[in-house]
Amino acid sequence: MLNYQLDRLFHALADATRRAMVERLCQGPATVSELKEPFAMSLPAVVQHLKVLEEAGLVTTSKQGRTRTCQIEPRALREAERWLQHQRTEWERKLDRLGELLEET
Secondary structure, three states: OHHHHHHHHHHHHOOHHHHHHHHHHHOOOEEHHHHHOOOOOOHHHHHHHHHHHHHOOOEEEEEEOOEEEEEEOHHHHHHHHHHHHHHHHHHHHHHHHHHHHHHHO
16 A cells, blocks of 8 residues: 555656645645646646645645635655655665675675
8 A cells, every 4th residue: 555655646746846836835835826826827737736746645625615725744745755765774775785795805
């Protein structure tokens, strides 16, 4: 299950527009209209990007009246960070071992 969720998360973050939206939401909640402002795209296109972010667990939205507000879901970012840290640790261990082998020769 974790790999599937990571796949969705990294897919969502692979797009520059969605990364920019995540960066903006890290500063605090924003409406869909506020997220649209820096982009030359239609509101439906922004909503599609947000749907991908929501499906990845990166963003949650709430609706009050006609206004939809989005906010970051830090738990998803922590899962990615944990996975990346594990990968870093494994590669550092392998590179340390390689260095030791090269020094022996």
